Amino acid sequence: MLHSVSVGETLAAIPLVRALRHRYPPLPITVTTMTPTGSERVRWAFGNDVHHVYLPYDLPGAMSRFLDRVNPKLVIIMETELWPNLIKALHRRGIPLVVANARLSAHSAASYKRFSGFVSDIMRRITLIAAQNEEDDARFLELGLTKNQLEITGSLKFDISVTPELAMQACALRRQWAECRPVWIASSTHEGEETLLLQAHRQLLTRFPDLLLILVPRHPERFRVAREMTMKARFNYIMRSSGEVPSRSTQVVVGDTMGELMLLYGIADLAFVGGSLVARGGHNPLEAAAHAIPVLMGPHTLNFRNICSKLHEAGGLITVTDVPSLVRSVSALLSNEHYRLYYGRHAVHVLYQNQGALERLLNLLEPYLPKRSL
Template sequence: MNRSLYTLLLHLALPLIALRLYLRGRKAPAYRLRIAERFAFQLPPLKPGGIWVHAVSVGESIAAAPMIRALRERQPGLPITVTCMTPTGSERIRALFGDQVQHCYLPYDLPWAAARFLDRLQPKLAVIMETELWPNHIHQCATRGIPTVLANARLSAKSARGYARFAGLTRPMLAEMSWIAAQTEAEAERFRQLGARPECVSVTGSIKFDLTIDRELKPRAQALRASWGATNRPVWIAASTHAGEDEIVLAAHRQLLSGQPESLLILVPRHPERFESVHVLCRREGFTTVRRSSGQPVGEGDQVLLGDTMGELLFLYALADVAFVGGSLVPSGGHNLLEPAALGLPVLSGPHLFNFLEIAAQLRAAGALQEVAGAEGLARQLQCLLIGAESLRCMGAAGIGVLRANHGALERLLDGLARLHRGG
């Protein structure tokens, strides 16, 4: 498939795209809003001539935040525009930056929409986070002489095989990239094999290792636990869970309660449209549940705190003694293992970590991560950790050590962006 065929198929798929927006809008009404932006119409006021950063959704927005803050500090007057594709990503960007950055949805990857967007924005540099590759947007940047960077780039072996099936589309797209700043050498080599120019690919590491934790976060969490009378209760968190995982997590919690009846689970579904259904599941399974969004304190008899708010994940991690990171008991590839590690928590996950293989390998080798296969394995590890203060301390310290050893990726990325921006 070449880019012309891809573009034709994308146009033919527009009715299906509209149907998908409608169906997603039934559960999350925000998908029905700002549709014109997705075609580069009715864009908000945008100052031209700055840096455009694309972060597809919540995870990428959070990963991009330290980079964006550093760019603003280095060049305070430079307009920075941050785009995304999802309402939750949009909410996160606004929560993180407010009016400090410009923001809109990224238009669909149609040549005329991409051209209209770039003609309006006229960026000097385009920075795409992690793996969000759109052939027409990249080509439109190349024809305008706009340097395009894939920052914090990751590419699993599975994804590389998928891209390789469409070499006629992938190879010229990657050849037009100005710089691919890969997280690991294995990923850098995959990009080279797929058609990226070798001189434009380098390894900078993962900027997720450069995570900075607010010093007040843990004291605030400890104060809240104390107000619940839960300072000495065993508390664990299952974060960023996907459909099919909540049942496993609740089954593990039931087993844990049989031996440690005071245990509290903080359950945080990955997608906000699932908050209500997960709450119904908790109640149906017989767990006394309080919703974080209700503002009610956790009582002595409560067994589950449902984390149904946005932008609080780090704080919810700080409330816990042990963290399980979801998207890993089902084949979704896992989520950010470094956030709980940065807070000094032992980290548990399922076996499906193909989006974070290098990070998982480092944490596992250091003794900061343990993988489990199901409810029984998860319950068994929780029981061991929650009764062993020394194990908690050792795993937590190991995780912090991994982050310290990998620090510096952000500075390497910023130096490379500065060279390209000056050259542009």
């Protein structure tokens, strides 16, 4: 059983689940989530190849009944969802629990320390934590984990790739949508960002009249809001779900479909990754980096601090702070191909340099899984 609470954790889990299915074909896999968007991503990625259910609230009776029904032989929790009653129930039943791709911010660690006795008791019941980096490793040790419960594997988020099939689809869609015009994408946007991005796009159109913006809100409930904002701002737009092909006069495509973000990145010349111009902590820039295109983000990148630091240090990430700086950066990238290629090349290089977490994690999981047939 693998638990990924929502979209971000589910995206990180996809390569792991695919690798487990490849290595252990007869192994039944149950994926649990807590949100409808996470559930949609599971269904999009695996269809009926895995069993999906929602994990119940962390109440003793509910967890006991759930485990009776699912009867897992191994439980993997993505990132750091520490559910006390689930952890206690698994320990009581002798079911191994592995926390994969684990991270622990300084803020979260400080919060946990206020309940050090309780947290230490929970920690000792976890079989293994596969931490993303040395900082996370040290914080888990401070909370009571022992060295033999901890391994540093790196971040699974680096273990993504553009498959040949996806590259072909993106190439075909680019020819169909915008063969001879520039395209930029603003992805995973939140309340307060779409307005700023549309203002920037209006200014950019004065210099690049053929420019196409693909605007993809983070959550499905914002699809309608983004459409209304785009319409109110008097842009010529279409919805991705309509199946229409953008005409030469189309200025904005509102991405209102699930599971297509990697494809849409593939037709863009550059990407702004949202949740970062507003204080939401930012979203994953590596999906854009995988396409070797420049990545822009606002200053709020707490959720991906280490990844963004690596990208920034390597010249693979441009930080913008407001509409004027966003317009300046996008203009510079669109008007200078060498500058654009430079940032795209450095972004994808960071991705390649830091891959390998998946293989390390699979090796750690091997003792808890059935023997592979040769």
